[in-house]
Amino acid sequence: MVVLGRVGNAIFDFIYPPVCSTCDRVLDRGENYVCGRCWSDFERVPATETFTQLIEQKFLANEAIDGLTSVFLFEQDRRVREAVHLLKYAGAEAIGRTFGKMIARVVAVNEKLAACEAVAPVPLHPARRRERGYNQSELITTSICAELAVRHLPGLLIRKRQTQTQTLLDAEGRRKNISGAFAIGKDFGGSIEGMRVLLVDDVITTGSTIKECARVLKENGALEVYAASAAITV
Numbered sequence: 001m002v003v004l005g006r007v008g009n010a011i012f013d014f015i016y017p018p019v020c021s022t023c024d025r026v027l028d029r030g031e032n033y034v035c036g037r038c039w040s041d042f043e044r045v046p047a048t049e050t051f052t053q054l055i056e057q058k059f060l061a062n063e064a065i066d067g068l069t070s071v072f073l074f075e076q077d078r079r080v081r082e083a084v085h086l087l088k089y090a091g092a093e094a095i096g097r098t099f100g101k102m103i104a105r106v107v108a109v110n111e112k113l114a115a116c117e118a119v120a121p122v123p124l125h126p127a128r129r130r131e132r133g134y135n136q137s138e139l140i141t142t143s144i145c146a147e148l149a150v151r152h153l154p155g156l157l158i159r160k161r162q163t164q165t166q167t168l169l170d171a172e173g174r175r176k177n178i179s180g181a182f183a184i185g186k187d188f189g190g191s192i193e194g195m196r197v198l199l200v201d202d203v204i205t206t207g208s209t210i211k212e213c214a215r216v217l218k219e220n221g222a223l224e225v226y227a228a229s230a231a232i233t234v
């Protein structure tokens with residue numbers, strides 16, 4: 001790659017201005033990857049009774065999670081999937097920051113979520129993290145904690161084993177695949193007794209990952225575990 005320097009970059013941006021990844025409009029100064037118009041136009045999780053019931057049935061019934069919130073609809077909006085993809089595979093930190101800010105806004109106005117004493121991301125296996133260079137969920141939690149001034153515990157959970165990709169598995173297959181994959185981080189044994197924790201993932205689909213993480217936290221003494229994600233499939 002050619003190193004252009006600051007002036008070179010400015011000229012390059014002038015000739016080839018960066019465009020929005022989801023609508024191709026030229027980005028304004030301060031916008032990264034996705035334009036402000038797209039962000040405000042992404043399909044939001046509806047705050048309807050029906051939708052709340054769907055979430056309760058799918059993610060909370062007989063599970064360790066005490067409540068769940070998410071900002072965008074994953075399946076319904078191609079642009080949301082594109083943004084998540086950029087965060088996950090292209091190192092788009094700015095997307096993680098914006099997702100974090102949007103989750104923080106939802107958390108701040110929800111009494112139970114706002115009462116959480118700590119925020120933790122769903123961990124990647126160390127080998128996967130090395131390969132990717134970062135944990136996309138941690139980019140989101142860093143931003144949430146900066147917004148809300150809540151304790152950030154990125155090492156609260158660890159992933160003990162690599163799991164096969166969940167994409168092709170059905171709900172039962174995913175549950176089995178993920179079972180026993182997480183443990184409490186070595187610095188946190190016993191220290192989360194009575195704590196309310198907010199667990200964060202980039203996308204929640206079947207919920208098998210987040211449910212298993214919540215189970216481990218409860219087993220280790222967490223009082224309440226809430227979950228939040230940038231996008232969700234319901």
Ligand SMILES: [Zn+2]
Pocket residue numbers: 020021022023024025034035036037038039
């Ligand atoms: Zn756009």
